[in-house]
Amino acid sequence: MAVGKRVIRVDARAKADGSAKYVADMSMPGMLVGRVLHSPVARGRITNLDIDSARKIAGVRAVVTAEDIPGGNICHIVIDDMPLLANGEVKYTGEPIALVAAESRSAVEDALEAMNLQIEQLPPLTDPEKYADPDSPRLSGKDNIFAHHKIRRGKTDVAFGKADIVIERTYRTTYQEHAYLETQGMLAVPTQEGGIDIYGSMQCPFYVHGAVATVCGLPQSKVRIIQTTTGGAFGGKEDVPSLVAGWAAVLALKANRPVKLILDRSEDIISMSKRHPSRTHIKLGADKKGKLVAAEVDILFDAGAYATLSSVVLWRGTVHACGPYRIPAVKIDARAVATNKVPCGAYRGFGSPQTLFAIESAIDELAYKLDIDPVEFRRINILKKGDKTVTGQKIRSSCGLEECLERAVQASDFINLRKKLHSEDSPVKRGLGISTIFYGMGLGAGGTKLARTGAYVSIQPDGSVQFAVGTTEMGQGMRTVLGQIVAEAFGIPFEKVSCLPVDTSRVPDSGPTVASRATTMSGRALLQACTHLKRNLAKVAAAEWGTKDRIVNIAAGKAIRTDNPDITIPWNELAAIAFDKKAELTVVAHDSSPPTSWNPETGQGDAYVVYSWCANIAQVAVDTRTGEVRLEKLWAAHDIGKAINPTLVEGQIEGGSVQGMGYGLTEEYIIDENGIPLNPKLSFYYIPTTEDAPTIEPIIVESAYDKGPFGAKGFGEQPLMGIAPAIANAIFDAVKIRFREQPFTPEKVWPELKGLDNED
Amino acid sequence: MRIEFTINGHPVNMEIDPSARLLDILRENLDLTGTKEGCGEGECGACSVLLDGALVNSCLVPAFQVDSRSVETIEGLRETEIGKALIDAFCESGAIQCGFCSPGFIVASTALLRSNPEPTESEIRAALSGNLCRCTGYTKIIEAVLLASKKIKEKR
Ligand code: FES
Ligand code: FES
Numbered sequence: 001m002a003v004g005k006r007v008i009r010v011d012a013r014a015k016a017d018g019s020a021k022y023v024a025d026m027s028m029p030g031m032l033v034g035r036v037l038h039s040p041v042a043r044g045r046i047t048n049l050d051i052d053s054a055r056k057i058a059g060v061r062a063v064v065t066a067e068d069i070p071g072g073n074i075c076h077i078v079i080d081d082m083p084l085l086a087n088g089e090v091k092y093t094g095e096p097i098a099l100v101a102a103e104s105r106s107a108v109e110d111a112l113e114a115m116n117l118q119i120e121q122l123p124p125l126t127d128p129e130k131y132a133d134p135d136s137p138r139l140s141g142k143d144n145i146f147a148h149h150k151i152r153r154g155k156t157d158v159a160f161g162k163a164d165i166v167i168e169r170t171y172r173t174t175y176q177e178h179a180y181l182e183t184q185g186m187l188a189v190p191t192q193e194g195g196i197d198i199y200g201s202m203q204c205p206f207y208v209h210g211a212v213a214t215v216c217g218l219p220q221s222k223v224r225i226i227q228t229t230t231g232g233a234f235g236g237k238e239d240v241p242s243l244v245a246g247w248a249a250v251l252a253l254k255a256n257r258p259v260k261l262i263l264d265r266s267e268d269i270i271s272m273s274k275r276h277p278s279r280t281h282i283k284l285g286a287d288k289k290g291k292l293v294a295a296e297v298d299i300l301f302d303a304g305a306y307a308t309l310s311s312v313v314l315w316r317g318t319v320h321a322c323g324p325y326r327i328p329a330v331k332i333d334a335r336a337v338a339t340n341k342v343p344c345g346a347y348r349g350f351g352s353p354q355t356l357f358a359i360e361s362a363i364d365e366l367a368y369k370l371d372i373d374p375v376e377f378r379r380i381n382i383l384k385k386g387d388k389t390v391t392g393q394k395i396r397s398s399c400g401l402e403e404c405l406e407r408a409v410q411a412s413d414f415i416n417l418r419k420k421l422h423s424e425d426s427p428v429k430r431g432l433g434i435s436t437i438f439y440g441m442g443l444g445a446g447g448t449k450l451a452r453t454g455a456y457v458s459i460q461p462d463g464s465v466q467f468a469v470g471t472t473e474m475g476q477g478m479r480t481v482l483g484q485i486v487a488e489a490f491g492i493p494f495e496k497v498s499c500l501p502v503d504t505s506r507v508p509d510s511g512p513t514v515a516s517r518a519t520t521m522s523g524r525a526l527l528q529a530c531t532h533l534k535r536n537l538a539k540v541a542a543a544e545w546g547t548k549d550r551i552v553n554i555a556a557g558k559a560i561r562t563d564n565p566d567i568t569i570p571w572n573e574l575a576a577i578a579f580d581k582k583a584e585l586t587v588v589a590h591d592s593s594p595p596t597s598w599n600p601e602t603g604q605g606d607a608y609v610v611y612s613w614c615a616n617i618a619q620v621a622v623d624t625r626t627g628e629v630r631l632e633k634l635w636a637a638h639d640i641g642k643a644i645n646p647t648l649v650e651g652q653i654e655g656g657s658v659q660g661m662g663y664g665l666t667e668e669y670i671i672d673e674n675g676i677p678l679n680p681k682l683s684f685y686y687i688p689t690t691e692d693a694p695t696i697e698p699i700i701v702e703s704a705y706d707k708g709p710f711g712a713k714g715f716g717e718q719p720l721m722g723i724a725p726a727i728a729n730a731i732f733d734a735v736k737i738r739f740r741e742q743p744f745t746p747e748k749v750w751p752e753l754k755g756l757d758n759e760d
Numbered sequence: 761m762r763i764e765f766t767i768n769g770h771p772v773n774m775e776i777d778p779s780a781r782l783l784d785i786l787r788e789n790l791d792l793t794g795t796k797e798g799c800g801e802g803e804c805g806a807c808s809v810l811l812d813g814a815l816v817n818s819c820l821v822p823a824f825q826v827d828s829r830s831v832e833t834i835e836g837l838r839e840t841e842i843g844k845a846l847i848d849a850f851c852e853s854g855a856i857q858c859g860f861c862s863p864g865f866i867v868a869s870t871a872l873l874r875s876n877p878e879p880t881e882s883e884i885r886a887a888l889s890g891n892l893c894r895c896t897g898y899t900k901i902i903e904a905v906l907l908a909s910k911k912i913k914e915k916r
Contacts, residue, residue, distance in 0.1 A: 015859025018794020
């Protein structure tokens with residue numbers, strides 16, 4: 001009834017007409033403005049910070065430095081190494097040093113000025129490839145390595161000996177900035193009982209909850225986190241909101257007044273997390289028939305000044321580094337290293353877009369070397385049911401990659417279209433490129449501790465249903481999709497169901513809303529709660545009829561006697577009776593992911609419970625006069641198990657693909673060799689506009705995941721992940737030039753095209 | 761300083777800080793928070809409003825410049841025929857995700873449909889190119905404007 005339908009999002013109207021409240025739209029009596037003093041340099045010692053002068057500015061109500069933090073000066077994430085405020089030394093441009101709260105924006109600015117921050121600069125380490133140089137400073141431990149992950153499968157040296165063709169290539173990727181339209185922001189409100197309430201934009205309220213309690217030195221029971229309507233996240237509101245909330249909280253406690261702290265755009269770009277820049281070296285071998293025989297991959301991620309989430313981001317990048325292919329012998333080494341730059345963190349795809357760019361480009365290069373069509377080469381090597389991944393995991397079910405590939409090839413009329421494009425006589429050269437990728441759904445073996453979900457479902461006396469989960473809505477449509485799942489479980493109209501806002505004091509801890517896990521994991525917990533409630537309703541109906549529970553079925557929005565289906569009690573009446581009879585109508589259910597197995601030394605085991613799959617075909621146009629590359633058309637086939645709401649699925653495909661196109665073509669955030677950001681503005685960091693967006697044909701493949709709600713598996717990150725390599729491969733198809741470093745800007749492309757002109 | 765202007769058809773007379781932007785007085789003094797700040801530098805269009813009917817970024821307009829002029833925001837436009845049709849179409853087409861850009865898109869699309877009731881796809885792309893959306897990839901936004909234009913025509 002509700003599942004599979006294009007119902008209109010529950011939050012659409014309020015967002016469209018401007019009535020939805022984001023944190024910046026909120027205000028409280030007595031509310032102060034909060035602001036942060038950031039380091040203007042990449043590395044140094046703080047030699048002057050004049051707090052007294054700042055405190056004397058009229059209207060200033062609180063000034064906070066590392067010394068004034070009531071609890072621990074730590075932003076707890078994965079490794080506890082990042083302070084809430086720098087203590088004596090700074091390690092990256094943008095690092096927070098001090099906080100001010102005042103009655104007005106101008107008083108805040110004056111106070112920041114009055115602090116007269118002075119820093120004695122030290123030479124920064126900004127080139128990650130120099131992490132081991134004896135001359136480079138030691139920023140973390142003995143070796144500047146935050147994390148090292150390995151995969152060892154078979155004997156690669158022996159296997160390469162049997163290969164007919166081997167290529168070795170190096171690929172590089174740059175930063176990507178999330179550019180969520182709503183910048184980070186929090187409103188902290190001290191409570192009468194000495195606790196604190198936090199309202200704000202975030203993905204993971206339970207991370208924020210733990211972090212705020214720590215910095216405030218408060219018991220977790222006195223801290224309440226309420227997620228406000230969140231204006232985009234994409235991973236960028238996974239860990240760093242803990243910092244922003246911590247800042248607002250310590251200011252509010254110190255001033256004993258509500259404090260609203262909203263980052264401005266440049267400040268947000270400079271100081272908040274990014275996608276890790278990377279360097280991936282690949283050695284890949286195949287036999288004459290096109291079968292892959294071995295791969296060696298060496299990966300380096302530029303993690304920035306603190307470890308934060310780097311280890312887990314790198315882990316996903318490692319597991320995805322050989323793509324969705326059957327390769328019997330594999331050796332992967334991946335390292336995340338420290339530099340004096342902004343700490344990188346989560347961003348849609350979580351470490352996999354970097355390594356997938358490398359492997360998908362290398363696969364293409366090898367195909368051409370072998371003189372095998374890139375589509376055919378993939379047909380030979382992609383994972384099918386019963387195959388094993390490079391971590392030795394057997395793909396038992398829900399494997400729709402082949403179908404994705406064939407449907408994308410068919411929809412684009414690949415062979416004919418390619419011929420047609422190649423025959424065009426024009427200074428604009430066109431070509432087609434392909435990528436086939438996969439996505440390990442959920443936290444996997446890298447995050448088993450966090451992999452829990454809870455759900456609360458309550459049937460009201462009038463038959464309407466409320467539910468709550470601890471995962472969050474950040475624009476992807478989770479509240480709507482989960483509402484459809486609940487409505488379907490009872491067989492009632494979608495309109496009867498509503499989702500409560502996330503408040504850590506009322507909803508069960510559901511782990512983080514990351515890894516495309518909300519629909520599947522919260523959906524599972526909700527279904528358990530619904531099953532329990534249906535049992536309770538069946539008892540009520542049975543008592544009414546004086547029969548046994550087991551001959552009562554709750555379906556299609558009513559109680560039905562299985563021995564005589566004409567006898568029913570309609571939903572609203574059933575709810576009213578159940579309420580009268582004091583039946584239990586509110587249930588909390590918990591679910592945790594099925595266990596995964598993992599050996600960190602060999603990188604062998606079941607990395608994730610299930611995978612989503614995808615094939616992209618990109619049509620690009622390269623203007624040989626300007627070097628400008630346009631993505632004109634995209635066929636994007638995604639196996640997601642089951643589309644609970646096809647409109648929302650298409651929205652994820654279209655939006656993610658365009659973000660991936662930005663990553664491939666225009667988005668380049670530059671931090672120079674002194675560690676200074678050069679373009680922290682949306683006017684110099686180019687995200688796609690309406691004029692750039694391609695025509696996209698989303699293709700939904702449904703190879704059901706038997707443990708997912710109605711067969712669904714998460715996929716929200718996947719649309720971004722394979723676009724940059726599909727574009728690179730299409731550029732090669734168009735002009736026979738290989739670009740191994742994204743983004744493919746005219747500045748990079750045009751010089752390479754010169755040779756081409758001479759040939760013509 | 762004191763200024764007088766019309767906001768969504770109602771006259772206002774207020775004291776302003778001479779350095780305030782139009783965006784600030786809308787959000788802070790008039791509690792019209794449907795107009796959003798995404799960048800503060802004229803790049804994103806989240807702060808779009810109509811000034812004497814023309815589309816502007818309110819983060820770039822000094823507040824004193826609206827003296828004796830007329831300003832329309834999402835809170836006014838949502839009551840108009842075109843605004844209503846656009847909101848319906850955005851909801852129906854799935855053109856809204858996080859929603860932070862949405863009021864700005866409705867405002868910019870209103871300006872377009874007022875001057876060009878039946879725009880082509882490429883005219884829509886051009887007219888909305890000053891508004892950024894990071895979530896939708898724009899496909900459904902463009903579809904929504906086409907749908908609204910069709911619905912308005914059918915009604916007339
Ligand atoms: S806030 Fe005005 S254009 Fe972005
Ligand atoms: S819907 Fe999020 S920015 Fe447009």
